[in-house]
Amino acid sequence: MKTYTLQWTLLTTVLGLGLAGQAQAKPPAGGVFCQKYPTSPECVGKQPSCTYCHIAPPQRNVFGTMLEKSLALGMPRPLSDADFSTALPSALTAVEAQDADGDGVSNLEEIQRGTQPADPSSKPGSNACQGGDNPQYSVCRYDLRHAYKKVLRDLCGVSPSFADVNAFVSKASDDERRAFIDTEIDRCAQTEFWRGKNGQLWKVAHPKIRPVGSLKDGEDKGGVPLADYYDDYNLFAYTQTDDHDAREVLTADFFVRRDVNPTRYSKVASLTSQKVDQAHRAGNMTTAWSLTDFIMFTAIPRNAASQMYRAYLGLDIAKQEGLYSVANEPQDYDAKGVTAKECAACHATLDPLTYPFRNYNGIASSKYETQYIPNRLEMFFPTAAPRITQTPEKGVIFGKPVNNLREWAQVAVDSDAFAISATKDYWKLLVGHAPTPEENAEFVATWQRFKSTHQFRVQKLLHDIVKTEAYGAP
Amino acid sequence: MRLNKLLMCAALCVACTDSAQAPPDPDVLELPATPVAKSARGNIRFKGPERLNTDFATALELRPESVCLELGLYPCTAAVHNVALGGVDPYGAGLYESPNATATTTPIVAERVAWTACTQRVSADLDNPSAAVIFRGVPLSGKKLGNVDGPEVRGVIGLLTQRVYLRNPYRNELERYVRLAKDIEATATAEPARAWMQAVCFAILSSAESVFY
Numbered sequence: 001m002k003t004y005t006l007q008w009t010l011l012t013t014v015l016g017l018g019l020a021g022q023a024q025a026k027p028p029a030g031g032v033f034c035q036k037y038p039t040s041p042e043c044v045g046k047q048p049s050c051t052y053c054h055i056a057p058p059q060r061n062v063f064g065t066m067l068e069k070s071l072a073l074g075m076p077r078p079l080s081d082a083d084f085s086t087a088l089p090s091a092l093t094a095v096e097a098q099d100a101d102g103d104g105v106s107n108l109e110e111i112q113r114g115t116q117p118a119d120p121s122s123k124p125g126s127n128a129c130q131g132g133d134n135p136q137y138s139v140c141r142y143d144l145r146h147a148y149k150k151v152l153r154d155l156c157g158v159s160p161s162f163a164d165v166n167a168f169v170s171k172a173s174d175d176e177r178r179a180f181i182d183t184e185i186d187r188c189a190q191t192e193f194w195r196g197k198n199g200q201l202w203k204v205a206h207p208k209i210r211p212v213g214s215l216k217d218g219e220d221k222g223g224v225p226l227a228d229y230y231d232d233y234n235l236f237a238y239t240q241t242d243d244h245d246a247r248e249v250l251t252a253d254f255f256v257r258r259d260v261n262p263t264r265y266s267k268v269a270s271l272t273s274q275k276v277d278q279a280h281r282a283g284n285m286t287t288a289w290s291l292t293d294f295i296m297f298t299a300i301p302r303n304a305a306s307q308m309y310r311a312y313l314g315l316d317i318a319k320q321e322g323l324y325s326v327a328n329e330p331q332d333y334d335a336k337g338v339t340a341k342e343c344a345a346c347h348a349t350l351d352p353l354t355y356p357f358r359n360y361n362g363i364a365s366s367k368y369e370t371q372y373i374p375n376r377l378e379m380f381f382p383t384a385a386p387r388i389t390q391t392p393e394k395g396v397i398f399g400k401p402v403n404n405l406r407e408w409a410q411v412a413v414d415s416d417a418f419a420i421s422a423t424k425d426y427w428k429l430l431v432g433h434a435p436t437p438e439e440n441a442e443f444v445a446t447w448q449r450f451k452s453t454h455q456f457r458v459q460k461l462l463h464d465i466v467k468t469e470a471y472g473a474p
Numbered sequence: 475m476r477l478n479k480l481l482m483c484a485a486l487c488v489a490c491t492d493s494a495q496a497p498p499d500p501d502v503l504e505l506p507a508t509p510v511a512k513s514a515r516g517n518i519r520f521k522g523p524e525r526l527n528t529d530f531a532t533a534l535e536l537r538p539e540s541v542c543l544e545l546g547l548y549p550c551t552a553a554v555h556n557v558a559l560g561g562v563d564p565y566g567a568g569l570y571e572s573p574n575a576t577a578t579t580t581p582i583v584a585e586r587v588a589w590t591a592c593t594q595r596v597s598a599d600l601d602n603p604s605a606a607v608i609f610r611g612v613p614l615s616g617k618k619l620g621n622v623d624g625p626e627v628r629g630v631i632g633l634l635t636q637r638v639y640l641r642n643p644y645r646n647e648l649e650r651y652v653r654l655a656k657d658i659e660a661t662a663t664a665e666p667a668r669a670w671m672q673a674v675c676f677a678i679l680s681s682a683e684s685v686f687y
Contacts, residue, residue, distance in 0.1 A: 132511030135503070136641065139513040149640065153521070153687055158528045162636035193524065206562060206570040213565030220565075432519045433574070474513045 028081050029053065030323075032088045041114025041440040045416035045447065050320030050345075052116070057320065057345050063100040063107065063118035070094035114437040125438055137474040144177045145169055147472035151184055154430050155200070155462070157193030182463060189459055195241055196263040197233075204425050205236040208284070208311035210293065218273055226363065227370065228273040229289035234258045236284060238265035239458075246422055246456040247413035250283040250312055251406070276360070280372035282409040284312075286360060291370035295362030299381040299388060300334045302347075305354040313412055314421030317346050322417070324399045326352045335385035352396035356405040359393060416451070423447035423461060430465050439470040494604055496611025499625040500632025503644045518686045520576050523551040523559040525687075526587060530679060533637040534595040535607045542590040550590070555583040585680045592675035596668060608633060609671045617665045622655045630671075634678045651677070 030047035034040070042048045050057050053064030060068060072079055072087035079087065096108035103120040105113075116122035129140035137143055148168050152160045160168070171177050194200050209232045213220070218228035234256040239249040255271045258264070269278070276286045284290060285308050294304035306317050315322025325348035330338045338347040359376045361368055373379065378389050394403050398415055402408045412418055423446055428434055435443035446464050454460040465471055521529065527550075531538040542550035551559055558579045563569040599606035609630055613620030619627060631651045635643040654677070655670040663669050678684060 126514065128514060130512055130514060132508065133506055134511040135506060136510075137513065139511050150687065153525055157524050158532060159525075159640065159687075161532075162640050165640045203562060203572075206564040210568075210570060211565050212568070216565070432517055470515075470517075473515060474517075 028085045029088060032085050033092070036089045036092055037111050040111050041437060041444075042111070044440075044444050045420050050323065052118070054320070061118040063095075063116075066095050066098060066100045066107075067091050114440050125436065139474050142469055142472040143474050144174060144181070144472070146474050147466060148177070148181055148184070150430075150471070151181055151466055152188065155185060155188030155194055156191050157200075181466065185462055185466060186459070189241065189462065190262075192263060195237055195265075197230075197258070197260075199263075200429065201237045201240050202233050204240070204429060205233050208236070209233060209289065210307070211289075212293065215292070227288035227292040229287075229293075230258070231255060231271060231273055232284050232287050232289050234265055235287070238267070239283075241265065242459065243457055246458050247418070248283060250285060250308075250409040250413050250418075252283040253278050253281040275369045275371040277372060280360075280404075280406070282405045285405065285409060286372070288370040291360050291362045295357065295360060297363055299377055299384050300351070300354055300391060301357045301360070301362065302350055302354045304357050304360075306350060308412075309353060312421060313415065313417040314424060315417060317350050320346065323349045324396075325349055326396045326399070329396075331387075331390075333385065333387045333391040335387070353408075355392050355395035356402060356408045358391050360405070413456075416447075419447045419451035419456070422456070422458070423450050423465075426458065426461055426465055427470075430462070431468075431470050435470070439468075442468045442470050494606045494610035496626035497629035497633040499628050500636070500648075501642045502648060503642050505644055505646060520560055520580070521685055521687060522572065523556050523561040526559060526584065526685060527551040529638075529684075530587065530591045533634075533679070534591055534675070536591060536594055540594070542587045550583070550587050555579075555586070558583045559587075584685050585676075588679035588684075589672075589676050592672050592679060595675060596671040599671070600668060608637075608675070612667070614667050617667055618659060619655055619667045619670060622652060622659070627652060627655065631674060634675060638678050638681075638684050 030049070030052075033052075034043035034047050037043060042052070051061070053060060053067060055061050067088075068091075071091040072083060075083060075087070096111075097106055099106050100117050101120040103123045105115070105123045107117045109124065110117040110122075113124040115124055131140075137146055145165065145168065149160060149165065152158060152164075168177060168180065171180065188194055192199055196202075209229050211229045212222075214222040215224055215226045216222040216229065217225035219230055235252060236249055237258075238244055238256040239246050239252070254267045254269060255274055256265050257268045257271070259266070274288050276288075276291075280286065285304070290304065294307050295301040298304075309322060310316045310318075313322065317323070323346060325345070329349075330344060330347035330351040332339045332347075332351075338344065338351065359372050359374055361371055361373050361376055361380075363370075364380065368380070377384075377391055381388055394401060395408060396402065397408050397411050398417075400411050402411055423443070424434060427443060427446070431439075446461070446468065449464055450456060450461045454464075527541050528538055530536070531541050539549065544550055544554045548554050551561075557563055557567075557569060558577055560572045560576065560580065562572055595608055599609040603610065612626045612630060613624065621627070628648055631648055632643050635641060635647065651674045654673060655666075658670045658673065659666045
């Protein structure tokens with residue numbers, strides 16, 4: 001199914017879980033919630049995380065506590081997932097008019113506006129114009145002069161001159177001004193401030209790559225050189241510039257070289273610093289640095305899977321985001337105790353997400369560098385746990401089975417979550433904060449165009465963000 | 475041929491003067507009679523280390539790498555105070571993202587950088603008046619400004635607001651910075667002209683309108 005969406009996955013997951021009926025927490029909740037409130041900002045391309053109703057499952061927050069009192073009254077606890085899914089819609093209806101967090105806004109309005117019904121500091125605000133005059137800014141609407149100055153500061157790293165601003169204002173029409181801003185965006189995207197080493201694109205990449213200077217190999221080598229993460233930055237920057245496809249950050253089977261003065265990124269088939277064979281490459285998930293830092297010495301590298309899920313899909317399992325429980329999981333092949341009730345709610349998603357990493361080697365002897373090694377667990381960890389060698393390479397992401405990490409990457413980049421996450425990165429960089437509930441409509445339109453019309457071209461995304469009221473209205 | 479001679483004479487005459495021409499008396503903006511309309515969004519952002527350094531360098535025509543150096547060696551914005559100004563330190567401290575808020579020390583550092591940039595500009599302009607960039611053509615009387623109320627002083631204030639705020643000065647700004655010159659002279663400081671130049675530059679560079687956008 002080409003037009004695969006999170007909601008569809010959610011629906012199939014909910015149905016699957018309804019049949020399985022064994023999970024202790026309630027991962028179906030997000031799906032049922034979104035079936036009831038499909039237009040809630042919490043449900044457009046995503047689903048509410050567990051923290052919508054819980055502090056940490058099973059402990060409920062004020063909204064969850066209120067909801068629980070209306071949920072399947074008289075039925076014995078614990079509820080099966082099927083009973084829970086059946087009872088939840090009417091419980092939600094029962095609390096709609098109430099105000100769980102006491103912020104003066106009903107639960108229903110908070111659901112509809114995308115604020116948190118359990119958090120009194122999260123409530124709908126207003127961008128409504130208050131009227132009056134302002135000689136410097138058009139505070140009630142998109143201000144082209146303001147946007148022009150911001151574009152140069154955000155993308156070029158320097159303010160325009162007084163003469164530049166006057167020349168901009170003197171242009172014959174707003175259409176000319178808009179066209180000039182578009183030209184300036186493209187010019188700035190060529191600058192060192194934007195694409196150079198340690199420039200803005202590299203800043204977007206820092207939390208994804210998570211470099212450690214002391215372990216750096218190659219240029220700027222550290223004390224214990226293990227891998228060269230500049231290769232990761234180079235691939236990231238390449239995929240985010242010019243007319244390149246941002247999805248290749250996870251799907252590339254090539255590497256990227258950086259030349260300087262000025263900075264240029266170009267594709268190469270191989271690099272001496274990278275060891276994974278072409279057939280098993282999955283962009284920045286399988287670089288020498290990622291395998292070194294996120295897999296290290298681990299048999300089943302959950303940290304690698306959760307970091308990629310967080311960094312490139314915006315879903316932090318530690319915050320109970322992006323949970324799509326798989327039936328009969330976790331299996332706990334490495335005997336870490338993850339079947340315990342407190343762990344299983346997350347590991348039913350995380351462990352199947354991790355299995356496709358089983359053959360990617362992290363830190364080992366130089367004979368077995370950071371590369372794909374068939375039967376890695378059998379070779380290096382045969383006695384780590386009784387069932388360790390039964391760990392499959394097949395996994396599941398967003399409820400969809402995949403045979404290997406390359407398929408994992410493809411499902412990932414085809415998801416709404418990838419488009420949302422990438423758009424949010426640049427929204428935060430340019431607008432200055434994550435989308436607020438008041439900005440949600442513009443944000444949704446922006447990531448949807450990034451995914452469909454622009455086919456994941458970041459430079460086109462930048463133009464779209466600059467055109468939003470969120471960016472250009474002072 | 476005659477035109478060429480005239481141009482040559484004009485060039486020589488300019489070269490003979492010991493001070494560059496003063497900035498023109500600026501157009502003055504009038505404050506509206508009623509309170510200005512407020513932004514409903516209030517989405518103001520601190521410029522951060524790179525923009526702050528580049529904007530100060532551009533406004534005062536300083537080399538970006540010399541705007542502020544601690545001990546004359548270590549760049550204030552790129553290294554020593556980078557994190558205090560909202561920068562990141564991914565390779566060393568593992569600080570991968572900028573904090574969303576300015577820190578307690580951010581204003582101190584911003585003022586440190588502004589002061590260093592301003593004192594450099596003032597010294598350069600006073601030491602070599604014929605190549606002065608900002609404080610040019612301002613008549614001096616010994617160590618004092620020759621005419622506090624003169625158009626040259628207003629011209630300098632206007633030039634600074636144009637270069638830093640990207641707009642002409644408001645009338646109350648002009649009046650405030652002229653009054654500042656008189657207040658400084660009243661303190662009997664040894665070099666009131668230099669002190670005023672430093673102060674007006676610092677006041678404008680370190681203002682909220684300069685360091686936020």
